[in-house]
Amino acid sequence: MRVNFPWATHKFEERGWRARLHIIPRAYCGFMVDVLTPEQRRENMSRIRSANTKPEMVVRRMLHARGYRYRLHVRDLPGSPDLVFPRRRKVVFVNGCFWHVHSCRFGQVVPATNSAFWEKKRLATVSRDERKTAELSALGWDVMTVWECEIRDLDMVERRLVSFLGQ
Numbered sequence: 160m161r162v163n164f165p166w167a168t169h170k171f172e173e174r175g176w177r178a179r180l181h182i183i184p185r186a187y188c189g190f191m192v193d194v195l196t197p198e199q200r201r202e203n204m205s206r207i208r209s210a211n212t213k214p215e216m217v218v219r220r221m222l223h224a225r226g227y228r229y230r231l232h233v234r235d236l237p238g239s240p241d242l243v244f245p246r247r248r249k250v251v252f253v254n255g256c257f258w259h260v261h262s263c264r265f266g267q268v269v270p271a272t273n274s275a276f277w278e279k280k281r282l283a284t285v286s287r288d289e290r291k292t293a294e295l296s297a298l299g300w301d302v303m304t305v306w307e308c309e310i311r312d313l314d315m316v317e318r319r320l321v322s323f324l325g326q
């Protein structure tokens with residue numbers, strides 16, 4: 160399956176990320192320092208946080224086309240999972256790499272401005288994720304996370320989801 164993901168190039172190109180990415184010096188630990196002003200970072204973050212993010216839509220469309228049916232953002236479950244499969248007792252989160260501190264390069268970015276502020280927020284997100292996953296497991300739900308960066312290889316995501324959900 161071939162999918163375009165215009166949001167990815169869009170988001171970065173808007174900010175000149177593409178052009179800048181390769182000239183950003185790599186700090187120690189291999190972390191990447193970003194170049195957004197506090198204002199841009201705030202705006203960027205608020206967009207990244209929205210519930211119906213594009214990667215989530217891609218995952219939803221793909222699963223729907225394969226015949227899976229699910230409920231969305233079920234608020235009475237811990238963490239309001241993005242996709243809920245009640246009969247299978249499984250939930251899927253589609254997580255942004257920056258916010259949820261994925262191990263990929265997008266998740267390991269350290270904002271140059273207000274870094275302590277973002278670090279605190281992101282670490283809080285990570286510990287909330289861990290807590291909610293534990294709560295879901297305790298209630299008998301299986302949890303899978305799809306990362307934003309994985310959407311580039313949708314066939315792989317599809318295979319992982321199908322094996323997680325069952326046919």
Ligand SMILES: [Zn+2]
Nearest residue numbers: 256261263308
């Ligand atoms: Zn990632």
